[in-house]
Amino acid sequence: MAGDRPANGGPGEGTPFGWLYGKGRSDDEQPQDGAEVTERIPVQPRPDGYRPPEPTAVRPAVTPPRPPAPAPTPAPTPAPGPPPGRSGDGFWSRRLRRPRFYIRTVLLVILLFVVYTVAVPFVTWSSSDQVAFEPDGSRPAEQDGTTYLLVGSDSRADLSAEERRRLTTGNPASELTDTIMLLHTGDGPNVLLSIPRDTVTDSGAYGVTKINAAYARGGVPLLTQIIEDETGIRVDKYVEIGLGGVADVVDAVGGIEVNAKERLNDKFAGINIKKGRQTLDGAQALGYSRSRKFSQFGDLERVRRQREVVAAIGDKVLSPWTVLNPVRWWKLNKAVPRFFVFGEGTSKVDASRWALSMSRVQLTCTMPVTDTSANFWDLDRAGPLFEAIIEDRTDDITKNQCTGNGIAR
Template sequence: MSAESTPDPVIRGETGITTPRRRAKGRRRKPPTGGRRKALTVMAWTAAGIVVLGGTGAGYLYFKLNNNLKTVDINQALGGDRPTKVGNGSENILVLGSDTRSGSNKKLGGGADDGSARSDTAMIVHVYAGHKKASVVSIPRDTLIDRPACTDTKGGTQPAAHDVMFNSAYTTGGAACAVKTVESMTGIRMDHYLEVDFSGFEKLIDELGGVQVTTTKNIDDPDSHLKLKAGTHTLNGKQSLGLVRTRHGVGDGSDLGRIQLQQAFIKALVNQVRHIGLFTNPKKLYDLADTATKAVTTDSDLGSVNSLMSFADGLKGISSSHMNMVTMPVRYDSANANRVVVAQAKAKLVWDALKNDRPIPASATKGTATGEAKGVVISS
């Protein structure tokens, strides 16, 4: 069986479990009229973990949404010392879920309001030529890596470091350092960068009306503030954030197990967004656009509503059934069971496949550390 057809162990409908699709309660939305063709479409990916935005277009509202966006000039920060762009029609996007411990994120992430920042969710999204399929490679935050020298957010130079956790790159030098570290690890140029923070993720889920999940076991994780009885739930933003952050409430308590939940949740969210359609309520439409544009930080090439709209339009044909989600091949560190190291030979199979716009072979992830996250089924 190829990696493209490997069953997801926690997504309903892809594990052999067949049930009718549940419809949301309330009035069914009518399809949009031709005069509303510039309505906003929102597609959400992640932890963390991926949100791709379309645009809405009228007057001062457009400029207000544009001003909501935060951008980072990755090209200027990294200069010419980068992998070469691949001209085969594919795209690579680094998606981060950040947990800045300041402002409204403090109560969500816990800890001191010290302004520090980490990236607890990291994914490389490879969109294949033709934009009909995608592969998503999750990078465990606890992976020990060699971090290259980076320019930090204040313009200072941070020296290279050996055997440090992957998520230290973002803490050390922000978005540009995270991109440089991923490019150093993979040899693949990141065409775009997309970041969503804790509070933004929570608000987006609430605006989208929640996400339905079914738990086969009780979940009680005081660290992620998630407490659910076994059964079917429509999770609000706070609960959804708790689910994608939970480690100790489900499975073996590992970061690798949490990644399984994140991947399943993203697939469910992508499916849900695809079935929402375009809103006919202008206020609801604007509220969603306002929330979404405040929630993300992008590279400067995506730093306008028009650019995001065009980018989203190129991705809207990708359904969850055409998303192959894997975890970067790793093995447990022999010196510390709470850390993992890259399984270099198998990881090379992943990176080579993406460079050449090919499916990731099943052999790339066979026999690698995966963690365990049983007890939750994400409805698709």
């Protein structure tokens, strides 16, 4: 039993596990320092003179330095995108970023404009009528330069009743040429010479009559023959302008500016304007170039105004705005085939040269006459004038030979 066991026996004796704690040991076996045997650390015996080594300092572990971290790469700045509502990846967006696209576009527009400007006269003038103008029989020999016979016909055949009322043209059966001019171009200044309608000439089989009647009696060839016989100047080209042509061309270029030397109130010509500088529309310009009954110089003043109208039209035709305005350019050339007639053999290039020459006239003259009736020419002054044109020496024409109304200075 447990109470009968020795207190400090070994295993199986005394108090359970007493042997583990030194119970029952002799005094020699007890630790001298009072500690339990189990509480002491056994010490290995040391040889005599042994000294423990000095403690060695523990060198701390050295960690190799880390390479520096690479600098962060900045994020690329995004390209500005297209405006809201537009696609930046579209075809036109890519094209518009290329300067060559702009250059090619501008060149294409310029090319199309040039083609249009050149093509319009060729298209519209292709329907213009051509008439025979060269007379039979002997004619002056070929001469230097080019001389055009310009005729303003008062024919109303192509005008409607409404147009005749608007332009105050009167009798639709009239076939007179109240406007007769010679335009000479060559090495010298261009000369525009008016021949008064009342000039008395020999019409051959038709007898002695006023020159404006030749057109009605023998047509253009008879008129050409009379002028060549009387002046010795060879006519190279022929251009005829109807009454409506003047009005249409003036309206097409937006009106013309004239400087009226006197007040004109002529109900027969349909004109009522004040004296001085002013802008005329087509109907007014036609009346301005036709009126002759209420002027001191009669027909001589009328032919001066005709040349003024021609020069004003030329200035407008060659103005940049007329050429650059497609609508105005079309209207101007559209008026040509209806009211303009050219002589046989006149090409479109010839017609263009004539139009250009009309805008570059340096000398404007009325045929030298003896008096205001303008029935007879002053041959003393007219002779040298004819010779200068025949020989293409227009630089030699004097102011006394070339006057505005044909009267000697």
